[in-house]
Amino acid sequence: MLGQRQELRQGQGLVITPQLQQAIKLLQLSNLELEAFVEAELERNPLLSREDAEPGGDAGDAPVEAAPADRAEMTFEDGRASDGADAVDARSDEIYGDAAPGERSSDRAEDGAQPGLNDWSRSGSGAGMVDGEGREQPDTRELSLWEHLQLQASQAGFSPADLGIALTLIDAVDEGGYLRGELAEVAERLGVDLARVERVLTVCQGFEPTGVMARSVPECLKLQLVERNRYDPAMEALLDNLDLLARRDLPALRKVCGVDGEDLAEMIGELKALTPRPGAGFGGEPAQTVIPDVQVRADPAGGWKVELNADTLPRLIMDKRYHAAVSTGARTDGDKTFVAECAAQASWLVKSLDQRAKTILKVSSEIVRQQDAFLAFGVEFLRPLNLKTVADAIGMHESTVSRVTSNKYVSTPRGVFELKFFFTAAIQATDGGASHSAEAVRRRIKTMIDGEGGDGDILSDDRIVELLQEAGIDIARRTVAKYREALRIPSSVERKRMARTG
Template identity: 85%
Template sequence: MARGGWAVLGQRLEIRQGQGLVITPQLQQAIKLLQLSNLELEAFVEAELERNPLLQREDAEPGEANDALPEAVEASDRTEMSFEDGRSADAADAVDARADDVYGDAAPGERTSDRMSDEAQPGLSDWSRAGSGGGAPDGEGREQPDTREATLWEHLQAQASQAGLSAADHAIALTLIDMVDEGGYLRGDLAEVADRLGVEPARVEAVLTVCHGFEPTGVMARSVPECLELQLAERNRFDPAMAVLLDNLDLLAKRDLAGLRRLCGVDAEDMAEMISELKALTPRPGAGFGGEPAQTVIPDVHVRPDPAGGWKVELNSDTLPRLIMDKRYHGVVASGARTDTEKTFVADCAAQASWLVKSLDQRAKTILKVASEIVRQQDAFLAFGVEFLRPLTLKTVADAIEMHESTVSRVTSNKYVSTPRGVFELKFFFTAAIQSSDGGALHSAEAVRHRIRSMIDGEGRDGDVLSDDRIVELLKEAGIDIARRTVAKYREALRIPSSVQRKRMLQTG
């Protein structure tokens, strides 16, 4: 309404109702707990035990803890799932579906804690800084970027993902990378790897040959002579005389130069030059990378054959912190508190202890639930070997267990599973998938990249050069539905020039 051309301004109070997710400090902390490795979690729990007098480990004999603390809360009382004939048990039976939605996976209308204020849960410590997964989240729950230096293993894994390997060969490469020590050397028996993964030793050797092309040069060698040989070959300086020298490094260590000259068939000047070339090489190619020293992997989950058929999935109880809140002691100190400061401190400790026990319990159940679904999806790999590793995405697992994809991503980070075929990180079982054009089985991205490389490698035989559009057509004829821009992305990742550049190379070559 207006009077004399002027608008009338006023204030009024309105109440509106709507749905939305507010990321509380509790949710931030629970999310951080979920993505910690078992070693990081143990360090965090130790710090909380020192800080909170109401927390203690449940180290007593069975029955003794309950007698002393009748109101104790125990975490993770159900730690097993079974699969019969490749089918999963009902998730609602295996994992308590009524457990509180700590990670915010339920629908907004089902949540009861989205809008709990900081004052409603006082005394929460800054768990967001626990572990090495990044800095503290800001007011909107976003995590600060990870600025730490990449480790050698991360560097090698990134190269393996871009090497154009098939899904099976990529899995073999990841297994070999896990066997690399801090110096960059491969420690382990290839025959044993082949037996575990259900492939021929020659195939493992072939994948290792591909890995020997990774940077830094010389990485994943099995000995010092092989490491130096790879570096010399890159410099085009590996000849028969140098091969003999590498086979007799013990004589070089003894300074038996006369014996080396006789074996290599060179004079003193050539020998001095060869030794100078060796000194310019790097005997420990992995030493230039950051990160913590390699530690023995302790699996979070065990997978064993079930006598009744299928697979049994169990949490590793050794990696589960078993904490209780001493409610009897809480009653004693609460009744003895006199000042407001003392009462606030006791209330803070009680709130944090209760939330920590609850979060650890939900963390264990979530890990079990995700690992069990992965086993269900990849049971053919466990039974028959790496060739039967299925294309699998985080979204597939998340949809199957009705969780958010980000929750599944956090669960599979820094978590390991022990299987009859070895110990693997949970992320090992995820490979990108490409839809089939006929609605059939999915194709792994690694396998498609390998097929593209094979097509282009065969171009020179008939003089024809395949454009990206033609490659798309050929892949669709083979039942692979892929976009042209995806073909271009894969080709560039494989460091293959465009069709125009390849045509010029054929004409000039």
């Protein structure tokens, strides 16, 4: 029989309050998005004002609640952290919770994953936006040119160091798809040879759209012609003399290209079919100037000093005296409810901004501590690092760390980087000891192969695996093959053939 009845059940569940949703949203916003959000709140809430502005009414000496101090910092000496302004405390759980909702499986790095960053190539996807029920929604907007290039770089088989070089170069690409900036400056900033930067650029210039990351119009057109197998000495001469083409000096062009009028007309037609601005038609928002959220500088006493960028911190206050005045003047229930909601929202927003700043500083400081060798010696010294390592070290949830590192930038002596730049894959040790960076293993493989002698000394991939495991490095054969191919080293069969033929 069917019937109705009442039952009482007891259970546990995670309730996502509107305040927690707001705190999560604030944490993952970039500083530009946060500024827009704060402006909207200032217009909506009469009890909020900027700290450097006059509060509503005659505030006088009225007590106010304010956002955090703009000089919160941490210093590192000999690998130890010390608080510069009591900026880091244990109150993050009060806002973000011990087990933040919606953690993505990609937040956890797997040892066998592609060397590089932890699925951050889709910029801003470290944590999706939170809907009204607390569920994280995927970012369905069209990828920008830079995100598209970052995604390809993360899948290109780069070593962690080369991936860092590639991402630095991608940051210097303009809206048209051209690389703006000197390679020598990039090499000096990252502490690597210029030849290595040029090799990475060559790989990046093979990304889609064809012609991207060229340094000039002729180079952009050349990349497209090479892909079409139409780049020959005559076309090279034409690209070297585009000024003559602009002046329509066809006789001079026929002479320098060594072709007749019909061939020249065909060549010019081929150029017209190319795209001089390969990135112009790509989706996404135009590039915006990056303003770092965190600044890292060398401490004269040794180590590094990490501090928040005061220019990116909204300084809000709630005027309690004005609140008292409007509360007294409220006559209807609707007015009283509106004033109470504004007061609660203002108080929570100020508190959330405070904790957001402290959480960013806390995560950034741990990343700097983990990657201090990179700051001192260059990109070759990036350590294996994932979200879980940072989260465990500072007592936060991985999803919170993921949100902090999305769309947040740090200014260092080696340049400005997104925080997710510092996360690189690791290869586990066979004895359970410290992990080995993928770059270090890659270099060890190259050293082994460089030390090969004659035909009988050629090392197969299986033999390389055995030697690495004897050295305490747990690695699969397919990973060795992938690293060898990324280094452009032929297989053992090809190397034996080459050794026989001299």
